[in-house]
Amino acid sequence: MSASAAWVEVDTGAVAHNLGAVRDALGPGAHVCAVVKADAYGHGVDLVAPTLIARGVESFGVTSNEEARTVRATGFAGRILRLRAALREEVEDAAGLAGLRPAMRLVSRIAAISAYPAGRTVGYDRTHRLDAPARLAAVPLGYADGYQRALGGRAEVLVRGRRMPVVDRLAMNTLLVDVTCAEDAVIGDEVVLYGAQGAERISGADLEHASGQIAANLYTSWGRLLPRRAISLSA
Incomplete structure (x- = not known):
């Protein structure tokens, strides 16, 4: 049991599943950019990035230097894209892809x-x-x-x-x-x-x-x- 009175659980298995579902939806040859702005939407860049890297994600999208540093610190040597701010609903719309699972x-x-x-x-x-x-x-x-x-x-x-x-x-x-x-x-x-x-x-x-x-x-x-x-x- 955690020493804290409350905590957040991040299901890295669901993250891996969702990456696979996105790849299946996009089809062969598509490259995936994992958007991890707002500290991976509260899930934690340090927690989800290793799972995404291990499964060959091609690039990461960030909105801060700290997020970029965290991605690099987890061992990613590929392309990091600096995204424009806000428009969170565009990412949320992508969650409508069939088969995605909440990871928190x-x-x-x-x-x-x-x-x-x-x-x-x-x-x-x-x-x-x-x-x-x-x-x-x-x-x-x-x-x-x-x-x-x-x-x-x-x-x-x-x-x-x-x-x-x-x-x-x-x-x-x-x-x-x-x-x-x-x-x-x-x-x-x-x-x-x-x-x-x-x-x-x-x-x-x-x-x-x-x-x-x-x-x-x-x-x-x-x-x-x-x-x-x-x-x-x-x-």
Whole structure:
């Protein structure tokens, strides 16, 4: 378990799969430029570049000297392109290619579970009133960690493979999740705020609907503010 209360998991197997899917879609002879601006969209240039290099990516696209240095430091000796700024939606449109897989999860754990009677107010500023008795789980993640307050009372997370609502206005380092319908939930259970758990998934579209922002505005912040670990779940 990470020493941090929350962390970002980057699935390098999914990165490898996505590169293969792009090559298949482009056809023989096409060269691929891996765009790693905004620190690889929060995934971490240092984490994804070795996977891309090992699979023969022909060039990298960056928007800062630091990104270029990181690509070189991972052993890439090929062409690095300095891209023009912004127009993130152009890259996001490319994610519509069939077969691409998200390569990031935002993960924390339940720190405490408390039972509350109906009528109790809970959360930051005590703005959420319980209509019925409830079990609420405290998760040590808040707006200081890049999980924006706009998600409070609107977003869902995954606990034991099921969707659970975030019920309060987020505090700086804590949020509350209603786990009343998950009687088996216990302290230490994994909480997925973005990404998959079991057969369920919190998608970028879910976050956009809850926050009113593009998902990239959220997950690029997580990559800067939280520790990242490389995993490989996808072949």
